[in-house]
Amino acid sequence: MTRVVLATAYGGPEVLTVADRPVGEPGPGQARVAVRAAGVNPADWKSYTGAFGTDPAALPKRLGFEVSGVVTAVGPDAAVAVGDEVIGFRVSGGYAAELVVPTSALVPKPASLGWEQAAGLMLTGATAVHALTATGVGAGDTVLVHGAAGGVGLMAVQLAVLRGARVVGTVGGDGADLVRRLGGEPVRYGDGLADRVRAAAPDGVDAALDLVGSDEAVDVSLELVADRQRIATIAAFGRAAADGIRALGGGPGANPGTELRDAARTELAGLAGDGRLEVVVAGVFPLEEVAAAHRQGMAGHSHGKLVLVPW
Numbered sequence: 138m139t140r141v142v143l144a145t146a147y148g149g150p151e152v153l154t155v156a157d158r159p160v161g162e163p164g165p166g167q168a169r170v171a172v173r174a175a176g177v178n179p180a181d182w183k184s185y186t187g188a189f190g191t192d193p194a195a196l197p198k199r200l201g202f203e204v205s206g207v208v209t210a211v212g213p214d215a216a217v218a219v220g221d222e223v224i225g226f227r228v229s230g231g232y233a234a235e236l237v238v239p240t241s242a243l244v245p246k247p248a249s250l251g252w253e254q255a256a257g258l259m260l261t262g263a264t265a266v267h268a269l270t271a272t273g274v275g276a277g278d279t280v281l282v283h284g285a286a287g288g289v290g291l292m293a294v295q296l297a298v299l300r301g302a303r304v305v306g307t308v309g310g311d312g313a314d315l316v317r318r319l320g321g322e323p324v325r326y327g328d329g330l331a332d333r334v335r336a337a338a339p340d341g342v343d344a345a346l347d348l349v350g351s352d353e354a355v356d357v358s359l360e361l362v363a364d365r366q367r368i369a370t371i372a373a374f375g376r377a378a379a380d381g382i383r384a385l386g387g388g389p390g391a392n393p394g395t396e397l398r399d400a401a402r403t404e405l406a407g408l409a410g411d412g413r414l415e416v417v418v419a420g421v422f423p424l425e426e427v428a429a430a431h432r433q434g435m436a437g438h439s440h441g442k443l444v445l446v447p448w
């Protein structure tokens with residue numbers, strides 16, 4: 138048996154509970170992983186708050202798409218060995234003390250990377266790689282990143298800078314220092330945003346990433362970026378369809394980019410392992426305090442990753 142987080146109904150974080158469930162033996166091409174840390178993402182709470190539907194047959198729900206941990210057992214033909222330190226992405230039910238995953242979901246954890254950082258690297262990192270690739274961001278570009286101090290935003294800022302781009306990133310206030318430290322130029326979102334971006338980037342903006350999903354982010358992107366194919370959103374799927382900008386991820390009409398995101402794992406592990414990409418951890422919670430972690434995340438102003446640890 139192992140401890141897992143379950144959403145037992147649709148609703149707020151009060152529907153979350155920790156229960157014992159059988160962990161099972163790994164089958165062919167599978168491994169069992171003792172979880173050291175699990176990354177928290179907005180998709181986790183969206184899965185039980187009703188944002189993705191309220192099918193009663195899908196309850197109770199396991200949560201968690203990314204973990205770091207140690208391989209404790211392997212099935213036939215497994216590509217990993219007992220004792221390997223790994224990052225699992227994309228996994229299903231990662232909010233657990235132990236779980237069985239396909240070995241195709243595992244990449245080696247760089248020894249230099251902490252468990253909590255490793256658990257928070259992949260979902261946001263792969264999303265940021267997808268967004269930068271889809272909009273063709275490269276050397277010499279100026280890119281506007283909406284939501285620069287969030288989980289995906291901090292990855293996008295750093296990865297864009299590594300590609301040789303100049304980054305103007307929107308923040309609500311106290312994320313400014315963090316965005317600046319990681320190589321971006323913060324501007325405050327809210328009324329007058331387009332003018333503040335023009336002042337920060339008088340030669341113009343080549344591409345924009347909406348990592349928030351607000352009308353303001355889409356409207357300002359449309360106002361400042363001439364080529365709509367160089368504007369991407371990971372959250373405003375309705376606006377993407379209406380305005381002809383790129384929609385990325387799991388939303389309606391969006392490009393999931395599965396192959397590109399899977400391929401990005403190796404690059405992300407390499408960059409984080411050699412210290413060129415920082416995973417900012419904004420909070421660490423024991424598994425039993427998952428509801429508190431989600432309440433903090435749902436408030437919408439985290440600066441970095443929230444992480445669960447199973448003890």
Ligand SMILES: NC(=O)c1ccc[n+]([C@@H]2O[C@H](COP(=O)([O-])OP(=O)(O)OC[C@H]3O[C@@H](n4cnc5c(N)ncnc54)[C@H](OP(=O)(O)O)[C@@H]3O)[C@@H](O)[C@H]2O)c1
Pocket residue numbers: 178179180260261264283284285286287288289290307308309310311312326348349350351370371372385386387388434437438439440441
């Ligand atoms: N499609 C995909 O593949 C995909 C993948 C990952 C995430 N997502 C979605 O993308 C969104 C962000 O995810 P995340 O993990 O980065 O979330 P997060 O870590 O919770 O970050 C949210 C950030 O948004 C900023 N923010 C809040 N209101 C804002 C506003 N009105 N304008 C500009 N910034 C604002 C906050 O910064 P301040 O404190 O500065 O306000 C906060 O740092 C979520 O909706 C998530 O579901 C989609």
